[in-house]
Amino acid sequence: MNPAGDPNVLLQAEDLLVRRGGVTVLDIPTLDVFSGQVLALIGPNGAGKSTLLLTLAGLLKPARGSLLFRGERIGNGGFDYRRHIAMVFQEPLLFDATVFENVAAGLRIRGVGRAEIVRTVPEYLERFGIAHLVKRSARKLSGGEAQRTSLARAFVTKPEIVFLDEPFSSLDPPTRDALTGDLERILRETHTTAVASTHDQTEALRLGDRLAVVNGGRIVQIGPAAEVMNRPIDEFVASFVGVETVLPGCVLRSSDGVFTAAVEGGEIQAVGHLRPGERVLCCIRPEHVTISTNTPPPGTSARNAFPGTIRKVAPLGLFHRVRVDCGFDLVAYVTRQSIEELSLEEGKTVMASFKATAVHVIPRSGAGPG
Amino acid sequence: MDLILEGIQKAFYLIFTLDAEVLGITLLSLQVSGTATLISLFIGISVGTAVALSRFPGRQLVVSLINTGMGLPPVVVGLFVTIFLWRNGPLGFLEILYTPTAIILAQAIIATPIVTGITLASIQHLPANLRLQILALGATRVQMVWLLVKEARLPLLAAVMAGFGGIISEVGASIMVGGNIKGYSRVLTTATVMETGRGNFDIAIALSVILMLLAFFVNAILTQIQQRERPR
Numbered sequence: 001m002n003p004a005g006d007p008n009v010l011l012q013a014e015d016l017l018v019r020r021g022g023v024t025v026l027d028i029p030t031l032d033v034f035s036g037q038v039l040a041l042i043g044p045n046g047a048g049k050s051t052l053l054l055t056l057a058g059l060l061k062p063a064r065g066s067l068l069f070r071g072e073r074i075g076n077g078g079f080d081y082r083r084h085i086a087m088v089f090q091e092p093l094l095f096d097a098t099v100f101e102n103v104a105a106g107l108r109i110r111g112v113g114r115a116e117i118v119r120t121v122p123e124y125l126e127r128f129g130i131a132h133l134v135k136r137s138a139r140k141l142s143g144g145e146a147q148r149t150s151l152a153r154a155f156v157t158k159p160e161i162v163f164l165d166e167p168f169s170s171l172d173p174p175t176r177d178a179l180t181g182d183l184e185r186i187l188r189e190t191h192t193t194a195v196a197s198t199h200d201q202t203e204a205l206r207l208g209d210r211l212a213v214v215n216g217g218r219i220v221q222i223g224p225a226a227e228v229m230n231r232p233i234d235e236f237v238a239s240f241v242g243v244e245t246v247l248p249g250c251v252l253r254s255s256d257g258v259f260t261a262a263v264e265g266g267e268i269q270a271v272g273h274l275r276p277g278e279r280v281l282c283c284i285r286p287e288h289v290t291i292s293t294n295t296p297p298p299g300t301s302a303r304n305a306f307p308g309t310i311r312k313v314a315p316l317g318l319f320h321r322v323r324v325d326c327g328f329d330l331v332a333y334v335t336r337q338s339i340e341e342l343s344l345e346e347g348k349t350v351m352a353s354f355k356a357t358a359v360h361v362i363p364r365s366g367a368g369p370g
Numbered sequence: 371m372d373l374i375l376e377g378i379q380k381a382f383y384l385i386f387t388l389d390a391e392v393l394g395i396t397l398l399s400l401q402v403s404g405t406a407t408l409i410s411l412f413i414g415i416s417v418g419t420a421v422a423l424s425r426f427p428g429r430q431l432v433v434s435l436i437n438t439g440m441g442l443p444p445v446v447v448g449l450f451v452t453i454f455l456w457r458n459g460p461l462g463f464l465e466i467l468y469t470p471t472a473i474i475l476a477q478a479i480i481a482t483p484i485v486t487g488i489t490l491a492s493i494q495h496l497p498a499n500l501r502l503q504i505l506a507l508g509a510t511r512v513q514m515v516w517l518l519v520k521e522a523r524l525p526l527l528a529a530v531m532a533g534f535g536g537i538i539s540e541v542g543a544s545i546m547v548g549g550n551i552k553g554y555s556r557v558l559t560t561a562t563v564m565e566t567g568r569g570n571f572d573i574a575i576a577l578s579v580i581l582m583l584l585a586f587f588v589n590a591i592l593t594q595i596q597q598r599e600r601p602r
Binding site for chain 1: 502
């Protein structure tokens, strides 16, 4: 697909196989990490996300296969390669020293001079909001502060690619939300290529340009974030990503906490205090989408109603999954009874509607996905 | 009771008047056990770290041997060092039996497994991913090992204390390989044994007090460092 010389491919894995105790824990025929993009690995615990990250970072030797960094095979035990990368683990793994010394660690290891360290470190402390903790012992940090220190330590070496292994999963929700926002901003600002694993789909959507769903040591599906969310290739992916309709959009107008966003093929209304021009991902769960065969009766509270054509009706356990093309794809769950009563079938023209409050809005700075 | 009080009185008299013989014995004890501790730290930290970080067949056995070695009886060490250094022994040509060097050798053999065992345990107690994190920071293998040892520095202080404490108070090996020669290879413990045997309890008590004070001060200093670095 992408030849070794493709300048957009920063890291390429070929035919990776990792065994542990005679059991294959990772089997990746091919994987490309594009320059300047964030690849989010999403999957359940034990799916092989960490193993994949460690292997990509050159920290775990695969039984078979190779890694190409900028088209060149990684050799010398990965030492040269390791000086181009950084990794952040779920635990902060800080040294028993001050925050400053921790952030300086990667630079010291590289033999960077004192003057340069004193100049660079504060900039990154500032960036990650821990400048006031500079002299604090790493033992006295809160979970969020410690993880910020770990992130600053990773980014201060200006790595060409950063690997993040569920970096926020042990933090409480507000801390996690704040850190995800900061990380996203810094990744976009610095145009750093990254591979991040998570089992949280909101986090994956916020950070990832591309999404890879990992299960049983294999990549089940990979592609632009919205595509994976909207077109899961199988039941596992569908159940894991939650089968949301994900629409990348841009805020047009906003008033009284309701905004209108332009998405491909239409405009939708959603709730949130956002300013015109901001980029968002609008996620709509299929159970929130109503399908009717006529125009919505006057007096409905659904602020979003779109005429469209049914593209696909597929049975899914107790209900059916109906995909409607309204200029963009919208997925709805419909009971069997409704399918029969409304005689919903492929090619039929219907009205799909959902409330503005049903839209899960994920703000995204910088460029949209894909 | 009088015996003990008089002994303690005499002890402080000997200490404060800087009695030449007592001072000589004390300094030799410090020098011998200090040197032996340094040697054991060098070997023990290297071997302990190497075993902690590597995986090889028979590793379990090696770890068991190290742990057993932590309780090596000094007399057994004394016996084998004596045999090796005996005139006809394998190392007889060195001609160091009944010298302070022989005591250093025996004490280093006693302390090394202690330091090795504690090092092994403290390196293994570091978070499992720390090694990978250090490598991901761009470290060479040597830098990685150095940073891990540095990270384990507080528990390693315990290794210094345990090693030094174990050998400064040890008597069996010192008397067997050192010979308790006056003004030459007589250390605090061997002198105490001898003076007690002769019924010179006052001097024996004096030597014991010095021994305990020495052990106390060395440990107090190291504890100070350890506790200062531990904020919680």
